[in-house]
Amino acid sequence: MRVCSLFSGGKDSTYALHWAVLKGFDVACLLTLRPYRVDSWMFHYPNVEWTRYQAKALGIPQVIHDTSGVKDLELEDLKNAFESVKSEFGINGIVTGALLSDYQRMMINIIAHELNLRVYSPLWRKSQVNYLRDLYSHGFRFVLTSISTMGISPRLLGKVLTLSDIEELIGAALKYGFNPALEGGEGETFVVDAPLFRERIVIDDGEVRKLDQYSWIYVIRSLHLEPKVLVE
The missing domain is CATH 3.40.50.620 (HUPs)
Structure with missing residues (x-):
């Protein structure tokens, strides 16, 4: 195919x-x-x-x-x-x-x-909580680039999310009722590393902008590719 x-x-x-x-x-x-x-x-x-x-x-x-x-x-x-x-x-x-x-x-x-x-569409109707955890365990690393809902802290914007951050996001979704995988437009992400990446992405500079009470965006200003370190 x-x-x-x-x-x-x-x-x-x-x-x-x-x-x-x-x-x-x-x-x-x-x-x-x-x-x-x-x-x-x-x-x-x-x-x-x-x-x-x-x-x-x-x-x-x-x-x-x-x-x-x-x-x-x-x-x-x-x-x-x-x-x-x-x-x-x-x-x-x-x-x-x-x-x-x-x-x-x-x-x-x-x-x-x-x-x-x-x-x-391999992700269709997957458990979103399990999916987020699986992403991290399988080596996907990403930053949060926008927020459009109550309950997500803007301090997470532009940060490569750790497993702790992902658990925080899941907890907030359960508390405030938004989609934990952000599928409803509650947030957007940008992947900086994944198993298929031959190099990883390093964001050098970015800016957090507030749009309204619950809407924020992270604008990437510059980034570069960096060789991945192989662990023997």
């Missing part, structure tokens, strides 16, 4: 890519949709311009398509992007990190079906 992996740079799309490689799929490329609007219904916005460093660390070609970010119109952008990578890379499947959003999964499936592409 030759596939394209929808890639936002966050934990879910990175894990879905990891799953595809472990399953023996031929991942021809990463497809990143870059929205013009922060409130896109379909696509990840914060720090998406830095995904090119993740693609380099992975050693997988990346295709970036701009999208209006406007509901419904961005679906046409997605269809055009699928058509483009199908033609260029000869793919017959799409891998997504969809976890809980019925809207996102349904729209991707409908568009892919129109183009005779199969869709694989």
Whole structure:
């Protein structure tokens, strides 16, 4: 199966890519949709311009398509992007990190079906608490890049989350009623290391910005790739 992996740079799309490689799929490329609007219904916005460093660390070609970010119109952008990578890379499947959003999964499936592409969503309806813990134990490291809900401390923004931080996030989700894996838009992440990364990402500089009472964003200003130290 030759596939394209929808890639936002966050934990879910990175894990879905990891799953595809472990399953023996031929991942021809990463497809990143870059929205013009922060409130896109379909696509990840914060720090998406830095995904090119993740693609380099992975050693997988990346295709970036701009999208209006406007509901419904961005679906046409997605269809055009699928058509483009199908033609260029000869793919017959799409891998997504969809976890809980019925809207996102349904729209991707409908568009892919129109183009005779199969869709694989390995995270769909997984236990989100177990998933977060598994991410850490399997070597995924990521920073929190946005918050849009009560209960998440802004001190976690821009920090490579430890297992203790993840447990804090899970506890807050249970207390305040938000999705622990942040699938409902309560937060966004940016992966700095993963098992498939040939190099790890080091964020050199960033800025925390407050948008309103419960909304914050972490803007990456600079980063670099660093060789991974092999432990014998």
